[in-house]
Amino acid sequence: MQPVREDQQQALVSRLMTACGGSYSPETRRKYYISGPQWAAAYQGQALFHAPTRPAIGFEEIIRKYGELGIGYWTTHDTDVIPTEALGKEEQCAIVGRIQKALQENGVQCSMVTTETFYHAVWAASPAAEAPAVREYAKFRVRNTVEVGHDLGAQFAVYWPGSLGYYVQGAVEETETLRWYADALNAACDRDIEVAKQKSRPTLKHCLEAKPFEPQAEILLPTSDAMLAFIASGLLTHPEMVGLNPEYLHELMWGAAPRAALARALVAGKLFHFDINDGYRLKHDVDIAVGLVNPLDWLNVLVLLRSHGYQGPFNLDYKPPRTTSQFGVFEVSFPTAVDRFITLWEMAGEVISDPIVKEATDALKAGGAPLNNDPRDVDGIVRANRELLTLHELIAHRLVQILLGLHRGRSFSIA
Numbered sequence: 159m160q161p162v163r164e165d166q167q168q169a170l171v172s173r174l175m176t177a178c179g180g181s182y183s184p185e186t187r188r189k190y191y192i193s194g195p196q197w198a199a200a201y202q203g204q205a206l207f208h209a210p211t212r213p214a215i216g217f218e219e220i221i222r223k224y225g226e227l228g229i230g231y232w233t234t235h236d237t238d239v240i241p242t243e244a245l246g247k248e249e250q251c252a253i254v255g256r257i258q259k260a261l262q263e264n265g266v267q268c269s270m271v272t273t274e275t276f277y278h279a280v281w282a283a284s285p286a287a288e289a290p291a292v293r294e295y296a297k298f299r300v301r302n303t304v305e306v307g308h309d310l311g312a313q314f315a316v317y318w319p320g321s322l323g324y325y326v327q328g329a330v331e332e333t334e335t336l337r338w339y340a341d342a343l344n345a346a347c348d349r350d351i352e353v354a355k356q357k358s359r360p361t362l363k364h365c366l367e368a369k370p371f372e373p374q375a376e377i378l379l380p381t382s383d384a385m386l387a388f389i390a391s392g393l394l395t396h397p398e399m400v401g402l403n404p405e406y407l408h409e410l411m412w413g414a415a416p417r418a419a420l421a422r423a424l425v426a427g428k429l430f431h432f433d434i435n436d437g438y439r440l441k442h443d444v445d446i447a448v449g450l451v452n453p454l455d456w457l458n459v460l461v462l463l464r465s466h467g468y469q470g471p472f473n474l475d476y477k478p479p480r481t482t483s484q485f486g487v488f489e490v491s492f493p494t495a496v497d498r499f500i501t502l503w504e505m506a507g508e509v510i511s512d513p514i515v516k517e518a519t520d521a522l523k524a525g526g527a528p529l530n531n532d533p534r535d536v537d538g539i540v541r542a543n544r545e546l547l548t549l550h551e552l553i554a555h556r557l558v559q560i561l562l563g564l565h566r567g568r569s570f571s572i573a
């Protein structure tokens with residue numbers, strides 16, 4: 159192949175995208191509760207060792223693109239759209255007005271707002287720092303986000319305490335810091351109750367998001383399970399308003415089975431919101447788009463969520479790769495992420511209604527016919543169930559068949 163001229167590259171990408179097939183219409187995409195974060199589309203490819211590879215892009219353009227693609231919901235940090243210095247001031251009202259207009263014009267809704275408590279220098283010692291002025295500022299920030307959330311019609315507020323921790327131990331007294339962190343959440347919930355009343359709106363669902371490491375070396379609330387314990391610790395004045403926003407990769411990062419972590423949130427009634435992406439175990443937060451690394455695990459996750467009637471959002475918290483151009487972010491990255499998700503969701507429905515999976519599961523739950531009625535007969539119990547247990551592997555095989563279309567067979571190159 160000849161080298162491809164610069165002015166022909168976008169056409170090549172678009173032609174190959176069309177050739178890939180398997181994409182859904184914007185109308186179909188809008189039927190799913192899928193949200194696109196401001197920060198994901200605006201990510202310029204920068205990192206500690208990486209310079210940006212894409213130009214800056216503002217919320218008006220991102221909301222317009224999401225609308226065109228059929229991503230029906232938009233999420234944002236306060237400072238993704240409002241400069242830190244303008245927060246809570248006149249300028250904030252003008253920006254919120256522009257966001258409302260952009261959302262309305264493009265048929266997109268704001269589902270979630272979140273407070274940036276990790277980037278600015280003020281958070282160097284976390285939002286629950288020793289200095290009372292920092293903690294008062296943190297309360298102002300989360301209260302202000304709640305107000306912005308109500309103005310934009312959001313249902314969820316998310317908190318990622320990634321800076322709540324340390325690099326070296328000794329200075330921070332963990333129990334005190336956790337109490338101070340709870341004070342900020344309590345301030346957010348109290349303000350929410352007031353604003354919801356004034357506006358005759360329901361209160362927001364407040365969701366804690368855990369990540370086991372990064373940016374702090376050690377995090378005080380590193381996993382969704384730690385957060386469940388924190389919610390139930392007695393430190394929160396409104397624990398019923400607070401739940402979880404697990405992130406798929408954040409659970410994988412510490413070595414968990416994400417599906418099991420989600421199950422623990424479900425049984426606690428705390429699975430409010432879900433950040434979707436992909437990546438690798440025990441590595442940093444690579445934020446790869448959903449289904450590109452672990453599609454089988456993803457299918458399993460969605461089977462669990464579908465069978466439990468999870469109704470919350472699926473927030474595309476990933477980073478389009480540095481190699482993807484600005485054009486590619488909206489031509490390839492977002493539509494393919496959404497479409498893989500939808501396909502996996504529909505496959506999860508197929509798994510749930512699959513007659514083989516169903517009969518195998520029912521048989522496992524029925525158990526083997528008892529050889530006698532003696533509960534002490536351990537050998538008898540083993541024998542009565544031995545052949546049935548093969549169904550565990552058969553079900554796993556069936557899931558792979560459904561995922562890869564293997565049940566439709568192959569044609570062979572060897573006669």
Ligand code: 3MF
Pocket residue numbers: 197235272273316317318320367369405433443475
């Ligand atoms: C970091 C994250 C965050 C949170 C966000 C929402 C930048 O790994 O996942 O995204 O999702 O702060 O509160």
Ligand code: MG
Pocket residue numbers: 367405433475
């Ligand atoms: Mg996240």
Ligand code: MG
Pocket residue numbers: 405407408443445475
């Ligand atoms: Mg992440």
